[in-house]
Amino acid sequence: MTKRNDDEPGKNPPPPELGDLSARLKDLSGRIAAEKSEHAESAKPSASLQGATGFAKGYRLASEFVAGTLVGGLVGYGFDWLFGTLPFGLIIFLLLGFGAGILNMARAGNRVPPAQERLGSNPPPKAALDDEEED
Amino acid sequence: MANDPIHQFQIQELAGPFHIGGYEISFTNSALFMGISVATVTLILLAAAARGALVPGRLQSVGELWYEFIHNMVKNVLGPEGKPFFPLVFSLFSFVLVANMLGMFPYFFTVTSHVVVTASLAVFVVALVVVVGIAKHGLGWFKLFVPHGVPGVILPFISLIEIISFLSRPVSLGLRLFGNMLAGHIVLKVFAGFVVSLGALGFGGILGAVAPLAMAVALTALEFLVAFLQAFVFAILTCVYLNDALHTHH
16 A cells, blocks of 8 residues: 655645545546556557467477478368369369368468458458557 | 387277277276376366465466466457457467477377377367367358469469468477477487496496487487476467467458
């Protein structure tokens, strides 16, 4: 309970719990303002892995690529298993999976915008993004 | 064989197979350690929150750091709309972290070194992304796979690549955690096995065993880092994927 004595010392001070209350109110409103500005700056989420170390980043890139290729091959093999066209589905989907792996890696490295940015009917240019209302 | 590096991953039935509805279900060491992980998380957090002191003690500090770490992550990646998903991400992170850390104890079973466990978690996360995306945007969510501004000739290929890319998410999410834990524990065991085999050769062998012993010590430290890092990566990728389902306008 630190009572802040930033009022003029000449006047009679307010009762102690009231002074404490006003200090806390001031503190609270300051915190609310800080929280609001924090919200405003975090409203545009960054999907990057900047907090992770290089080790995690490297491992992530490798596994993204392997997963893409693997899933492509599996989808192709499943396609062949369903329709009895053995080599062709595997070949085509393995190549597509290779592409998907590259796309995954490029996205993990923030070289390609994530797929979600396409959902809007007409995405505004980057410059006009920050003065949009987003609360 | 004491030096078998795979032996530590064997599933053992602790309470014999029960036949429930035509399935053979048994209580294994994997299930036991999942239970221990959940109990550990629950007990630590309950103990941390028990006093609720204004100036936190050591345990309460740990609990608060733990909570705020994930809270800030969810807030930064998902924004304010991500608040409903905070409990999920926190649970996933805590479970994976504690399961990884428990696996670092000698003779303990590492739950996350089995692809069944990690793949189940990953498939659950991606299924949730699909459900949330469709709930929020209806069938328009599938436009995720159809980029605009692409010439019609190559559009089917791009869509297929996007779909495969989306399908590869649970694979990469689950395989990464599984692979890290499996490989780390095997390497640790192999180097520790070198120490034992070289030490059995006599004085020269004991001298030679110093190198793999130092390696095993260093790898133990690295494994602790990996155990934390993989839990972190799993949690943040859950957030990044949920971001796809949540944020769409503009």
